[in-house]
Amino acid sequence: MQFWLRIFWISVLIHGLTILWTVFIVPKIILMVWEKQTALRKRNEMRSIYLQIPFPLNFKIYFFNVTNPEEVTKGEKPKVQEVGPYAYDEWVSKVDVVDDNAEDTLAYSPLNKFVYNENKTGKGFSQDDIVTVLHPVIVGAVISASESSPALLPILAKAIKSIFRDPESMYLTDKVRNILFDGMVVNCSVSDFAGKAVCSQLKTQLPGLTEIEKNIFKFSLLGPRNDTLGPRTKVKRGIRNSKELGSLVEFDGKKQLDMYDSKECNKFHGTDGWIFPPGLDTDEGIWTFSGDLCRNVKAKFVEPMPFKGLPTDYYEGDLGDQQNDPDEKCYCPTPKTCLKTGLYDLSKCMGVPIIASLPHFLKADESLLEGVEGVHPNNSAHVISIIFERTLGTPVKAAKRIQFNFQIKPNPKVAVMNNVPEVLHPFLWLEESVELEGALLKKVQMVFILKKANTYIRWLILLACLGGIGFSVYLYYQNKDKGVITPIHMINKIMGNNEDEVKEFNSGASSAKSNVSHKSDKSRYNNPAFINDNGLTNRTKF
Template sequence: MDKYSNSCLLIRTAAVRYYSLKMKLPKHMKIAMGAGGAAVFGVLFGWVIFPVVLKSQLKKEMALSQKTDVRQMWQKIPFALDFKIYLFNYTNPEEVQKGGIPIVKEVGPYHFDEWKEKVEVEDHEEDDTITYKKLDVFYFRPDLSGPGLTGEEIIVMPHAFLLSVVTVVSRDKPSMLNMIGKAINGIFDNPQDVFMRVKAMDILFRGVIINCARTEFAPKALCTALKKEAVSGLVIEPDNMYKFSIFGTRNGTVDPHVVTVKRGVKNVMEVGQVVAIDGKTQQDKWKGSCNEYEGTDGTIFPPFLTESDRLQSFSSDLCRSFKPWYQKKTSYRGIKTNRYVANIGDFANDPELQCYCESPSQCPKKGLMDLTKCISAPMYVSMPHYLESDPELLQNVKGLTPDINAHGIQIDFEPITGTPLVAKQRIQFNLQLLKNDKLDLFKDLPDTIAPLFWIEEGLALNKTFVNMMKHQLFIPKRVVGVVRWLLLSFGILGVLGSVVFHFKGRGVQTTA
């Protein structure tokens, strides 16, 4: 007789003995046994079996396998994100040109629906990874924008293209500044200052004309170099007319970079982890550990978050990882969440961030990050209105009012699934008003960091998806929670009642 047969025989024997014993017991003791069984079942099912089954099921559902709903939402978000842009209008350009402190007035928000999709998606089961490219599409929503904003407002702001060219040449090839001065005069028709007066929608998406139809040597040489370098934000039009915009080249075009992330099928805690970009497992822009891809791609996070967990996500736009930290308990539409917050950081005083600088002494001021090596343009990022930045930055610009609620970065996660229910990711882009004695247009500038615009990418799960989450996860979880306590309570009360009845009956018999 094999082991299986022996086991079956033992089980049958035990069952027969239990039934025989039960048949001989008085009624109140049978009730006690039944109640005790209910209590044991409530404990085992509610506190042991169900949590194990739930965790096992979540591990399957949160992975990026082709069978899961999470994969479909990750690949193509079924709703638009809120994308808001705030421009800074300079009210005293003449004074700034002579070295005065800039005075700015915020104009916005310009509200866009942002639809995000991952295309050219390929699974690689051998190493449990998935590769994709990104596609973003923006639609302007004047009805959700600031009062009366149409995108046709004239904005006065530092000429980002002009300032970037001069800053790069001043740093890398100062001997060419004289030629660059002539090129600027030719392309921009002898500008009187370093500011542009431009329609909001032109600088954001439609494009500002860069006149490269010049035959003189200097303008032609600069335009040829720009075309060769494939400068970000620049579109080559017919007849040597270039167009420059901030977001125009991103709208409706596939990002050429190939991103590789973990699917999480083998280990769900690795889901979404960035493995490589364009086949390279590290960047080559910074020093040491700053070149590593740490964290997820920012669109999915591992489940089972605790307050002590340090989240990480890699931003390809900023060429760095962010590590938000837990702040407090929150809730959204009746679902309990954990709030995480983040900021740009203090590069000079944070050893983990110093590898983004040439040396600790060359790090930018607190709250600033130099993006030159990331985007090949001398741009700085900060929190909006220089929130949590060096006070000197705020002193050098008038009209900014930092507010943690309006300008902070915060994400509310549902901890069991790791799903972000509400997110406000805010970042400001700034440029140096470079002072340079070799160019008349630049010799009197204040040489300070000046804000150009800031953006907010917002997410708030709508009622449909919140209800879906409630019905699939939280309602069953609550039902089990109620049932387990009912079973346990019924069991304990039943056993206690039967025991009391038993001893009370014996006391009556003894008295008799």
């Protein structure tokens, strides 16, 4: 084979092998290694991180402090002022872990602990700040009774007077620490029938009610969740099938919910929110089940958004539109009554008549903004957001945000709510966020450094191969018009002659040639053809 042709085919072969190796094989190897590392198998580092997150989540709470409580009691529009954030480090762990090899599942009980972080709290704010907000016990009890047992409202009105010492309004003015963790006083040391009856109901139905003295209780919003085991949860480990990693199998002992009319809405869709399978497509979105909301939540792809050198994508989530979206109809409080866009009823989930929305009614029906003064929705600050690396299934930055509201309206049977306006009244909103950093971020970055190095090497080799092909073409055109003398040994090889035969042939041929030549010289002179007219030979002439 000619030299230029050798260079050409070698370059083409290396070019093809390089594409096969760097485009198909190397990424597959990286993905396979990552899938094995992320599966929740014992002795895997990812399992250890999943069960005990080595850094705290950022947990922040913002209150809607009411600046005109007396006027609202008389029917005026509420004026609210956002105060906060009040920041806490949320340490997340999973305990009582049980593996099921047959199901390829892992069951655990979540355990969250909140620690106040003064440095992350907003400047000028502290846990000892006094705020004025809707009284969750009074307002919650009135709304619940109005919807389920209107006939009991007169008894409830008397109980409110005795238990809460004849309050002037439906608002509570107390310290932030008491509302969130330390507890608001609920005095059940009353002698009247109405007070005793309502206290008896509160003891069984109000979560987090703690007795500090005989018939003296305290109620807080987050105290019951602090350092307390949550609902038992079971997820797929992803050892057999990486696409199932983190998929929710059971929650609180149930394989599906039983609070909605639709089978689809009762099914668990997505993961528990703490781990995700690798290789998700943007069309799929990111599905998680929220135990706080008792429903599935989808974050939709918005746009590519690089993060600290990683090729990540940006996703956003909301609470849907149950009035117009057929898939959200099952979340309507009743088949005939659906909430406005961006709202979700938590009464079935929490046992308290709270309506959830995004903070400041972001992405909710615009009419809600007209009922309250002081709310200012901002997408970047108030939306549910995830910056997600899809190839490895890694969220590098995420923020879950939710606002709690009470639907208030005039109630002539309860004095403190006799003349209030009909409005969805904001109470507070919270944010739970995390950002990947430190050693964990470096591990993810290293994967992409290797992928980038693989890309650079591929292009260098491909360029070298293209150079080789170009050089071979150059050689071809340089030599195409020149004759080529084929060596005798190559001819013999092509003809199939061996060396001994060739030597014997060459030797015989030489002898024959010598004899013939000698004889021809002698006969020449005797040949009439060589004698001229004078009888002389033509030797001289020749």
